[in-house]
Amino acid sequence: MSQPTHTTERPAVQAPAHPPKPRRPMPLAARILLRTAHVLLLPAVLIGLYAYSTATSGSYYTPTPGLIADAFAELWFSERLLVDVIPSLIRLLTGFTIAAVTGVCLGVVLGVSKGVRATLEPVLEFLRAIPPPVLIPLMILLVGIDDSMKILVIVSGCVWPVLLNTVEGVRAVDPVLADTARCYGLRTTTRLRVLVLRSASPQIMAGLRLALALAIILMVISEMFASSSGLGFAIVQFQRTFAIPEMWAGMVLLGLVGFALTAVFGLVEGRVLRWYRGLRAANRGE
Amino acid sequence: MLKVTALQKIYNGGASAVEAVRDLTFELAEGELVCLVGPSGCGKTTLLKCIAGLMPPTSGTVELAGDSVTAPPPDMAVVFQEYGRSLFAWMSVRANVELPLKEKKLPKERRRELVAQSLEAVGLTAFADSYPWQLSGGMQQRVAIARAVAYEPKVLLMDEPFAAVDAQTRADLEDLIRNIWQRLGVTVLFVTHDIDEAVYLGERVLVLSSSPTVVQDDITVDLPAERDQLTTRQDERFTELRARVYAQIQQAKNSAAPAAAH
Numbered sequence: 059m060s061q062p063t064h065t066t067e068r069p070a071v072q073a074p075a076h077p078p079k080p081r082r083p084m085p086l087a088a089r090i091l092l093r094t095a096h097v098l099l100l101p102a103v104l105i106g107l108y109a110y111s112t113a114t115s116g117s118y119y120t121p122t123p124g125l126i127a128d129a130f131a132e133l134w135f136s137e138r139l140l141v142d143v144i145p146s147l148i149r150l151l152t153g154f155t156i157a158a159v160t161g162v163c164l165g166v167v168l169g170v171s172k173g174v175r176a177t178l179e180p181v182l183e184f185l186r187a188i189p190p191p192v193l194i195p196l197m198i199l200l201v202g203i204d205d206s207m208k209i210l211v212i213v214s215g216c217v218w219p220v221l222l223n224t225v226e227g228v229r230a231v232d233p234v235l236a237d238t239a240r241c242y243g244l245r246t247t248t249r250l251r252v253l254v255l256r257s258a259s260p261q262i263m264a265g266l267r268l269a270l271a272l273a274i275i276l277m278v279i280s281e282m283f284a285s286s287s288g289l290g291f292a293i294v295q296f297q298r299t300f301a302i303p304e305m306w307a308g309m310v311l312l313g314l315v316g317f318a319l320t321a322v323f324g325l326v327e328g329r330v331l332r333w334y335r336g337l338r339a340a341n342r343g344e
Numbered sequence: 345m346l347k348v349t350a351l352q353k354i355y356n357g358g359a360s361a362v363e364a365v366r367d368l369t370f371e372l373a374e375g376e377l378v379c380l381v382g383p384s385g386c387g388k389t390t391l392l393k394c395i396a397g398l399m400p401p402t403s404g405t406v407e408l409a410g411d412s413v414t415a416p417p418p419d420m421a422v423v424f425q426e427y428g429r430s431l432f433a434w435m436s437v438r439a440n441v442e443l444p445l446k447e448k449k450l451p452k453e454r455r456r457e458l459v460a461q462s463l464e465a466v467g468l469t470a471f472a473d474s475y476p477w478q479l480s481g482g483m484q485q486r487v488a489i490a491r492a493v494a495y496e497p498k499v500l501l502m503d504e505p506f507a508a509v510d511a512q513t514r515a516d517l518e519d520l521i522r523n524i525w526q527r528l529g530v531t532v533l534f535v536t537h538d539i540d541e542a543v544y545l546g547e548r549v550l551v552l553s554s555s556p557t558v559v560q561d562d563i564t565v566d567l568p569a570e571r572d573q574l575t576t577r578q579d580e581r582f583t584e585l586r587a588r589v590y591a592q593i594q595q596a597k598n599s600a601a602p603a604a605a606h
Binding site for chain 1: 396415418420421422424429430432435444477478491495
């Protein structure tokens with residue numbers, strides 16, 4: 059006989075009409091200030107340490123933060139933004155989106171159907187084991203050196219975490235909830251939308267998060283081969299022409315791009331998984 | 345209304361096949377509230393799943409209003425024991441109740457009406473916009489009951505719905521079920537392992553034997569229709585019926601023990 063998830067009442071959570079808001083011991087301004095300090099303190103210390111060590115060493119290959127900042131401003135607040143940065147980002151987001159959609163769709167099919175899973179799994183395991191960068195020479199031969207090659211490289215790497223997480227999430231749909239959906243006559247499309255995708259969303263979001271990090275790496279790698287634009291291309295070119303502060307400025311920009319994308323992703327995830335955090339907090343008895 | 349004939353369910357496992365339900369035959373008249381009680385592990389949940397069309401029986405039939413049940417029928421609602429797992433955590437209370445109605449393609453006005461009425465009936469009007477996980481266990485089970493009521497089923501199946509809530513909430517919910525049953529005239533099959541609950545709630549109590557399960561006894565509860573937690577439970581007749589069910593279950597446990605031993 060199946061067991062209930064919780065066996066006791068939770069009188070502590072006395073059902074507010076609205077989601078409980080955290081108490082506010084501090085005014086908003088102070089909280090923002092404190093939060094900013096938390097975020098910026100360690101970066102400031104690290105930059106300071108770096109500044110100190112570069113000022114004392116004077117190595118040509120590790121320029122001071124000031125030099126890097128100058129190069130950064132000069133490089134990226136110019137038309138290079140349009141030539142290198144924007145195309146890179148477009149390829150990144152296109153590749154990520156294609157990988158996300160493919161991964162989720164295929165993942166749902168695999169998660170729902172045992173037969174499909176058994177048939178495809180060995181092949182998928184093999185394909186997954188191939189590091190995406192080694193596909194670049196092949197893809198140059200097959201699709202050329204334009205954007206589609208770079209997007210394909212990104213897709214070929216990013217699709218796996220999304221796919222595998224979706225399969226796991228779909229397989230983990232609660233059987234009681236699935237029975238409930240059947241009893242109340244939910245049609246297949248509704249069941250997919252309301253039951254399967256939503257209850258797998260924590261795993262899917264985790265997969266997407268991994269895929270986003272991979273997408274940035276693969277974007278850069280794909281631009282290092284047979285390319286004439288993009289951030290990866292620019293950084294390699296700076297290094298070859300001994301434009302060292304510019305090379306550093308490129309790396310900093312990549313770091314910032316990754317940071318910004320992760321932050322945006324975090325916001326989206328927070329919205330999509332609000333219920334999940336609430337549920338977990340309730341189960342922990344908070 | 346609901347007719348179960350010679351129902352048998354064997355869980356296949358090769359040599360270790362388990363016969364959960366052997367031979368069950370019973371019938372529920374329209375508008376009846378029948379409690380199904382049996383010793384733990386007697387296949388109550390298996391039976392309920394077969395009746396709900398969630399699981400095909402090995403042999404035998406389930407008929408709802410003359411139609412054979414092979415998939416979940418549209419006129420049946422189920423309230424599961426695991427309230428926390430039968431509600432959609434990503435939907436508000438209102439959306440949970442409304443979802444099956446949307447699938448039935450009811451017009452918006454009618455949906456709103458049904459949701460409002462059913463939440464009112466279970467006393468959760470103020471919590472329509474909360475999420476299930478913001479509610480206590482008893483309240484979550486009320487949401488599940490409201491969803492079942494709003495669905496306007498002809499038959500309501502309840503699988504030990506109050507097994508996981510505390511005693512006081514349980515008493516409230518029992519009265520709620522009696523109340524809803526009387527007002528809506530719906531046919532209710534209520535599965536429980538609690539003898540007191542079965543006698544208090546039911547118009548009839550079916551006592552099941554241990555696994556492999558058969559109907560051991562069919563007891564009519566001739567208590568007045570208006571029941572009250574205090575006076576009904578002190579009623580002499582209540583005590584008699586309770587004792588009879590208890591004796592039957594003890595007998596079921598003992599007599600079936602050797603058969604269930606493997």
